[in-house]
Every structure is written in structure tokens, then in C-alpha cells.
Amino acid sequence: MLATPDQHKAPIYEALCSYRDEGAALLHMPGHRGGAGFEAAELAAVGSLDFTEVPGLDDLHSPDGPIAEALELLARAFGAGHSYFLVNGASSGIHALLLTVSQQGRPVLVPRYAHRSFWSGLVMSGARPVYYPGRIVPDLGIVVGLDLEALEQRLEENPQATAVFATSPTFFGTCSDLRAVARVAGRYGKMVMVDEAHGAHFRFHPALPEPALQQGCAAAVQGLHKTLPVLTQGAALHVAAGAFPGTRLQRAYSAVTTTSPSYPLLASMDLARRLMVLRGEALLEEALRRAQWCRERLRRLPGVSCPQEELAQVTGVTGVDPLKVVIAVEGLEIDGLQVARLLRERWGVQVEMAQPGFVLAMFSLCHQPEDWRRLVAGMEEISRQYAGGARRRRRPLQALPPEGEVVMTPREAFFADRVAVPWQEAAGAIAAEAIAPYPPGIPCILPGERVSREALEYVREAARMGWRIQGATDASLRTLEVIR
Ligand SMILES: Cc1ncc(COP(=O)(O)O)c(C=O)c1O
Known part of the structure; x- marks a missing residue:
């Protein structure tokens, strides 16, 4: 009786298979590019490695075997005093940090443009958010970094604040001057914790922006799955040596972490760390060369621009991740949403995000020359067809509406x-x-x-x-x- 015809369907699995079978160029997260970033043998092994905490496989909540060893290697690879594997995305690292540094009703400084996971962390922790604004590029309507002066003013006004949070890089790959943030916060006796969800690869190539810990911040949360060959949800929390004495961080981490962590997920992070240490720089070098080639080709196209240099010059922006390709389409007759649709339908290219004024393609070290070429070929054709027309320009929707007064936590x-x-x-x-x-x-x-x-x-x-x-x-x- 239960086996009605619709029970023969497995909608999620079927949708995933049909998207995979489309063979699109996957210019979006996760960083492993549809599994291509895994060695075939590793990928095949993943299903068969789905075990639990049997003797010899350690326990994520109190590691003293292979997980402890992998954590030690992870921390060393990322230059941290200690690292934690996160199996519920970067979100759970943000939750753990907020639970660690907050005190009921006391302020924490948070960028108003923070990811929504901050909000659930604030609910759990009971802290009172004091928001500080970001810098917006009005032509694109995106936030590109933090406003250091505003942050300092909030610090001055809130001596009771327990900590400062920052987001860098942004979703668009733009980075803030975290060294200056750490210096300013330090003057007020506060530690800085960074949502570095999109910056896990920074550590592995000198041409990429400097990571948060190396700029003097106390903690960084990285969504490893976003930019490295790691299964979705794999992330890490790295903390500076001695920054969190006592057991509170460990207790907070344990409180937000499942008691049944996925071993394939943990293994994919372990393998990605090994790959990045052994071959990360060479692979990123390749990817950066392709990024440069792609931008040069796109810049030649009428109606299209790649505003990376302009973004890098915004006050307070200290670097831009070249693997996040923002393509402004203000000079085309069609808008960014239509561009994204055409890219998908005609050239089999799926971008991460589209807005009226731009599209955002995300690349990682796992993307192949063919992926870059398909994006460029699609944009060349779109530019040929749609450049120069008189599209009615509208001011793009800005990253945020004006801030509302915080009345309750x-x-x-x-x-x-x-x-x-x-x-x-x-x-x-x-x-x-x-x-x-x-x-x-x-x-x-x-x-x-x-x-x-x-x-x-x-x-x-x-x-x-x-x-x-x-x-x-x-x-x-x-x-x-x-x-x-
Ligand atoms: C800036 C930023 N922080 C945090 C997160 C949360 O990461 P996750 O989805 O891994 O929990 C995201 C997700 O897109 C993000 O863009």
C-alpha cells in the first residue's frame, strides 16, 4: 500500500543525476568541480569508507588517534595553533566561535553584511550584535570589504564588546585589511575572528591574499568545500596558538557538532590538505594563469568588463581572489540574469550567481582549460550578439537596504x-x-x-x-x- 507510483521516485537523486549528465561547465561551488578534483580511486573509495567510531578510527569529539594526527597536520598546513574539522559547513565554525566569545546580552561587533549563519549563532549565544557597515561599490551594488573607521567608532562606543568578527574575503573574493583590523581591535583589547569561508586556498600560493591568521587574527573559519577538492559541508576552524585558553571553545565546538560525523567527509578534508601541501602551489599557479588569460579575453569584448582592478582599488580592499570572476554586463542589451540563462542553455556553463549588472563565475584549482574556454566562448558570442544596444540602465539593487535599529537581541x-x-x-x-x-x-x-x-x-x-x-x-x- 505504501509503494504508490510516486514512491518509485527519488527526486533529489534524480535531479542530481540529470544535472551531472547535462555535462555543464560547473563554475560554482563546491571546489572539487563535480568530483573531478578527486583521484578516481579516492572517489570510488568514499562510499566504502563510510564507517563510524569503531576501534582504530578515533572520535572527532575527543581525538587521540588518526583524527588527532590529521588535525595536527591540518593545523600545521594552515599555520594554526590548533584546528578543528567542521562537518556542518563554515556555519558551524561561526556558531562555535560566537558561543565561545559571547556573554548573554553583551555586545559583539559583527559586520552588517555577514552571512546568515551569524544570525543563528547570535540566537544560540545570546550576544547583542553591534553591526558595522561595509563598503559598497554602487555600480555593482556589492559589498567589497569593511569600513575600518566605522568599526573603530563602534569599538569606541562599546567598551563592553567581547570580540570583533569580520568577513574576508567576501563572496566576490575581495579582501579587507585584517592586519589593520587586528591592530585597531587590539588597542581596545579585543580579539578578531574572521569568516574566511571563501579563502581556504589563500595559504597555498604567494600571489593570493594573505590569510587571516597570518595577519594577526585569533581565529578563521574556512569553508574548505568552497574552494578546495572537499565534499560539501567540509570546513575548518583554525585558531592562533594560545588565543583560546581553557575549555570553552572545545565545549562550544562539541555542542554544535554531530555525534555521527561523516568519515568520507573527514577523509576528503584530510586528502585535500595533503594535496594542497604537496601540489597546491603548482596547481594554483596553473589556475591563476588561466584566470589571467580569461580576464584578458573578456576585457576585449564590447559591452563586457571584468572590474577586478577597480574592486582592488576601493578604499580598504587589500586584495582580490583572481579565481572569482565578476563579469559586468552593463554594456549589453540583456542583463546578467539573461546572460546566465544563455550561458547555461547554449554553452552549458553554470555560473555561481547572476544579478542584473553582472554574473559571478567561481573557479578552483580543479577547473580545466576547457571550463575557462567555455565561459570565454559563451561570453564572446553573447557580446557579439548583444553589445551596444540601448538597454535601459537601472541603478543596481544595492547590497543592503539601510540598517534598522536593533531593538532586541x-x-x-x-x-x-x-x-x-x-x-x-x-x-x-x-x-x-x-x-x-x-x-x-x-x-x-x-x-x-x-x-x-x-x-x-x-x-x-x-x-x-x-x-x-x-x-x-x-x-x-x-x-x-x-x-x-
Ligand atoms: C561568507 C560566507 N560565510 C559563511 C558561509 C556559510 O558556509 P557553509 O555553507 O559552509 O556553512 C557562506 C556560505 O555561502 C558564506 O558565503
């Missing part, structure tokens, strides 16, 4: 009674849900913040533009949950 808001009100009438109320267009997943409405009319309009506009909206209880955006 995210934790207070999470547990408070809530009520759904019509979307247009929510202005002035206190938000009860975190709403983030994805990617890059920066919440523009946050629980505990007073909702502004601009934020309400912003979310609807983002939805109209075809962005996925995460976190809205009412996906139709007719109502918003606010604190009763």
Missing part, C-alpha cells in the same frame, strides 16, 4: 511571540524572521531589528529580480512575521 526575538502582518504594514514593527536573498545570503531583515519601509521594498524587488529569498515564512512575501 536575536535570541530575545527568536523566543518572543510573533504574529504575521501584511507585508506593507510591517514597517516600524520589530522583525521576527531573518530574510536573505541567496546568494550571497546576507540578511536584509533581521530578527530584533526595526523593519524599515526600504527593507520591505528591497526584499520584494530582489524577489522580482529572480533572487531566491531564504528565511521568509510566507514565501509569497504577502506577510511578514513580526514580534507581537
Whole structure:
């Protein structure tokens, strides 16, 4: 009776197989490029290595065997005093750090453009966020780094703050001056912890931006799966020697980590660390050469530009990851969303993100010359067909609407009674849900913040533009949950 016809389907598996069989150039995460970054034998072995904590295989929560040894190697490879394997993505490292440094009701400094995982970490920890702004490039509408002066002012105003968090690189590969942040925070006696989710490869090539720990920050969370050949969810938390005395970090880490970690996932991180130490620089060298070739070709195309140099010159930006290729399409008759659709349909190229003004292609050391060529060939053809037309230019949607006043902590808001009100009438109320267009997943409405009319309009506009909206209880955006 249970075996109705629809029970013969396995929708997730089938969708994955058909996407794989399309054979698209995968210019998006994860960094292993559809498995190509694994040696065939390693990949075949992954399923057969799905064991549990039997004798000899150690225990992630109190390692003293092969996991302890792998952690030691990981920490050395990344120049850390100690490292932790994260099996629930970079998000869980952010949660662990917030649980470690927070005290109920006391402020922590967080960039307002932080990933939404910060919000759940704030709920768990009970800290009061004091947000500081980022620098936005208005032509593209993206945040490229932090505003150091604003951060310093927040430090001055909040002597009770327990720590400073920063995000670098951004989703677009732009990096902030973390050395200066660590110096400024240090003057106020605060440690700096960095969401370095997109920067796990930086350590392995001298031409890439300098990693957070090497710039004097106390901790860095890296989404290894984003840029290295690691299975999705594989990530790491690295901490500087002596930065976290006592057991609190270990307890926080254990609290946010499953008791059944996936061994294939752990093994993929172990192998990626080995690969990066042994061959990472040479592989990245190849990838950087291809990135340069790609940018040179794209720059020649009418209607298209690669604003990497412009982004590198924004105040406070100290470097840009060449493997994140932002292609501005303001000179084309069609917008970035249409460009992304054409790339997928006609050239079998799937990019990571599209906005009206640009598309973002993410490459890793696992991409092959063919992947780069397909992107360039697609863009050449698109430029030939669509350059020079008179598209009505609209100012791009900026990375964030204006900040709302923080009235309650995210934790207070999470547990408070809530009520759904019509979307247009929510202005002035206190938000009860975190709403983030994805990617890059920066919440523009946050629980505990007073909702502004601009934020309400912003979310609807983002939805109209075809962005996925995460976190809205009412996906139709007719109502918003606010604190009763
Ligand atoms: C800047 C940033 N931080 C953190 C995360 C969370 O990473 P994960 O999905 O590995 O949990 C993301 C995810 O895209 C991100 O872009």
C-alpha cells in the first residue's frame, strides 16, 4: 500500500543525476568541480569508507588517534595553533566561535553584511550584535570589504564588546585589511575572528591574499568545500596558538557538532590538505594563469568588463581572489540574469550567481582549460550578439537596504511571540524572521531589528529580480512575521 507510483521516485537523486549528465561547465561551488578534483580511486573509495567510531578510527569529539594526527597536520598546513574539522559547513565554525566569545546580552561587533549563519549563532549565544557597515561599490551594488573607521567608532562606543568578527574575503573574493583590523581591535583589547569561508586556498600560493591568521587574527573559519577538492559541508576552524585558553571553545565546538560525523567527509578534508601541501602551489599557479588569460579575453569584448582592478582599488580592499570572476554586463542589451540563462542553455556553463549588472563565475584549482574556454566562448558570442544596444540602465539593487535599529537581541526575538502582518504594514514593527536573498545570503531583515519601509521594498524587488529569498515564512512575501 505504501509503494504508490510516486514512491518509485527519488527526486533529489534524480535531479542530481540529470544535472551531472547535462555535462555543464560547473563554475560554482563546491571546489572539487563535480568530483573531478578527486583521484578516481579516492572517489570510488568514499562510499566504502563510510564507517563510524569503531576501534582504530578515533572520535572527532575527543581525538587521540588518526583524527588527532590529521588535525595536527591540518593545523600545521594552515599555520594554526590548533584546528578543528567542521562537518556542518563554515556555519558551524561561526556558531562555535560566537558561543565561545559571547556573554548573554553583551555586545559583539559583527559586520552588517555577514552571512546568515551569524544570525543563528547570535540566537544560540545570546550576544547583542553591534553591526558595522561595509563598503559598497554602487555600480555593482556589492559589498567589497569593511569600513575600518566605522568599526573603530563602534569599538569606541562599546567598551563592553567581547570580540570583533569580520568577513574576508567576501563572496566576490575581495579582501579587507585584517592586519589593520587586528591592530585597531587590539588597542581596545579585543580579539578578531574572521569568516574566511571563501579563502581556504589563500595559504597555498604567494600571489593570493594573505590569510587571516597570518595577519594577526585569533581565529578563521574556512569553508574548505568552497574552494578546495572537499565534499560539501567540509570546513575548518583554525585558531592562533594560545588565543583560546581553557575549555570553552572545545565545549562550544562539541555542542554544535554531530555525534555521527561523516568519515568520507573527514577523509576528503584530510586528502585535500595533503594535496594542497604537496601540489597546491603548482596547481594554483596553473589556475591563476588561466584566470589571467580569461580576464584578458573578456576585457576585449564590447559591452563586457571584468572590474577586478577597480574592486582592488576601493578604499580598504587589500586584495582580490583572481579565481572569482565578476563579469559586468552593463554594456549589453540583456542583463546578467539573461546572460546566465544563455550561458547555461547554449554553452552549458553554470555560473555561481547572476544579478542584473553582472554574473559571478567561481573557479578552483580543479577547473580545466576547457571550463575557462567555455565561459570565454559563451561570453564572446553573447557580446557579439548583444553589445551596444540601448538597454535601459537601472541603478543596481544595492547590497543592503539601510540598517534598522536593533531593538532586541536575536535570541530575545527568536523566543518572543510573533504574529504575521501584511507585508506593507510591517514597517516600524520589530522583525521576527531573518530574510536573505541567496546568494550571497546576507540578511536584509533581521530578527530584533526595526523593519524599515526600504527593507520591505528591497526584499520584494530582489524577489522580482529572480533572487531566491531564504528565511521568509510566507514565501509569497504577502506577510511578514513580526514580534507581537
Ligand atoms: C561568507 C560566507 N560565510 C559563511 C558561509 C556559510 O558556509 P557553509 O555553507 O559552509 O556553512 C557562506 C556560505 O555561502 C558564506 O558565503
